[in-house]
Amino acid sequence: MLGPLNYVVWSVAFLAEGYVVVRAFAEKDFLPYFSLNFYMFAVALVSVGEYYYLQRFGFASVQYYYFYYYSDFFLTVFLFFAVTGLYEHVFREMKVSQYIRLGAALLLVATAAFSYLVVQQHKEHLTGRFVVELGQNLYFVGVVLTYLLWGAVLKLRETRARLVQLVLALGIYFSASAATYALRNLFNGLEFLKIIPPLVNTWLPLAWAYTFTKVPEEARLTTARLAARPSR
Amino acid sequence: MIAALIVVISLAALLQFFISYCRSLLATYGKVELSEQVREITGLEREPVTGEEFKRVLQLVRLCPDRGDDGFEIRLVGAYYSLLNAMRAMIGWLSPGIIGWAEHERQSCSYFAAVALDRRIMYSRDLLAQQMPDRV
Numbered sequence: 001m002l003g004p005l006n007y008v009v010w011s012v013a014f015l016a017e018g019y020v021v022v023r024a025f026a027e028k029d030f031l032p033y034f035s036l037n038f039y040m041f042a043v044a045l046v047s048v049g050e051y052y053y054l055q056r057f058g059f060a061s062v063q064y065y066y067f068y069y070y071s072d073f074f075l076t077v078f079l080f081f082a083v084t085g086l087y088e089h090v091f092r093e094m095k096v097s098q099y100i101r102l103g104a105a106l107l108l109v110a111t112a113a114f115s116y117l118v119v120q121q122h123k124e125h126l127t128g129r130f131v132v133e134l135g136q137n138l139y140f141v142g143v144v145l146t147y148l149l150w151g152a153v154l155k156l157r158e159t160r161a162r163l164v165q166l167v168l169a170l171g172i173y174f175s176a177s178a179a180t181y182a183l184r185n186l187f188n189g190l191e192f193l194k195i196i197p198p199l200v201n202t203w204l205p206l207a208w209a210y211t212f213t214k215v216p217e218e219a220r221l222t223t224a225r226l227a228a229r230p231s232r
Numbered sequence: 233m234i235a236a237l238i239v240v241i242s243l244a245a246l247l248q249f250f251i252s253y254c255r256s257l258l259a260t261y262g263k264v265e266l267s268e269q270v271r272e273i274t275g276l277e278r279e280p281v282t283g284e285e286f287k288r289v290l291q292l293v294r295l296c297p298d299r300g301d302d303g304f305e306i307r308l309v310g311a312y313y314s315l316l317n318a319m320r321a322m323i324g325w326l327s328p329g330i331i332g333w334a335e336h337e338r339q340s341c342s343y344f345a346a347v348a349l350d351r352r353i354m355y356s357r358d359l360l361a362q363q364m365p366d367r368v
Contacts, residue, residue, distance in 0.1 A: 133235075136235065143245050164256055171245065171246075171249035175249060182238040183239055185235040206304065225259060
């Protein structure tokens with residue numbers, strides 16, 4: 001049974017997702033950040049689907065459970081495309097976008113092949129534990145990809161504040177999600193871990209809504225000062 | 233075993249990303265010059281602002297009318313300030329460099345709070361001017 005807090009968290013996330021997409025159209029920002037906006041649009045659609053399954057079948061139903069985790073799987077794939085879009089922004093001046101797209105396609109095929117192999121191994125018992133394990137692996141790939149991207153941002157001394165904040169927000173989202181899934185994999189019985197994924201899901205739309213609204217495209221900052229290491 | 237490794241690596245990455253994200257917010261506010269009035273009100277007339285003043289200035293911020301567009305930053309920087317305090321207390325003994333770095337970051341947090349206060353005071357003045365155009 002869901003409490004008022006769950007509905008508040010869901011509403012906040014849905015409003016922020018909708019806001020990012022509508023704002024992108026209104027400010028003609030949709031195409032320059034297509035992969036990010038497309039992901040937000042997909043997340044908003046999934047939120048509507050979740051609400052439908054919740055109302056129709058209930059929180060404890062198998063239908064809701066599988067819709068939640070498998071839609072999460074597809075959203076993670078879309079999020080890989082969003083990371084690819086950010087890679088293209090960072091490496092734009094080096095004109096290597098065709099290699100980035102090729103790399104993204106290979107990564108997607110590799111992820112799909114890996115997932116297929118895992119499904120083949122577990123086809124006799126496609127349990128919740130398997131779903132959690134798959135989510136953990138996919139998010140961890142996201143952590144590695146975003147960490148490499150952040151390394152490139154620092155190395156290339158990227159100064160675009162908007163891009164820097166989009167990458168960092170994504171890094172927080174991927175690492176928090178991977179840690180939560182892995183903790184659930186380790187301690188399956190801990191009930192409080194179930195409330196964390198919806199809270200983490202609220203982070204990305206809120207952070208991106210903030211960045212697109214408050215950080216103009218032309219804003220610049222010194223990236224070298226942002227690295228998380230004691231410098232004095 | 234793999235899950236435990238993923239937890240450790242992901243939490244380390246989360247910490248790094250979170251610190252860098254908060255520093256990007258603080259860097260934006262660090263470029264803003266404080267008004268003389270806010271320096272007087274808060275008692276932040278000496279340079280640099282100390283890390284200890286963050287909570288006091290934040291209380292003043294909360295007394296001002298909410299602009300409705302700075303809550304996200306204030307919550308995040310508040311969380312970052314708590315994290316810095318925890319880091320100082322838990323791993324500060326490892327190296328004096330960590331304490332020095334954390335104090336520098338806490339000063340940036342205090343400066344951030346002072347800029348937020350400045351903006352809210354300006355917003356309050358604008359509100360007052362709109363409500364009482366003849367008297368202001």
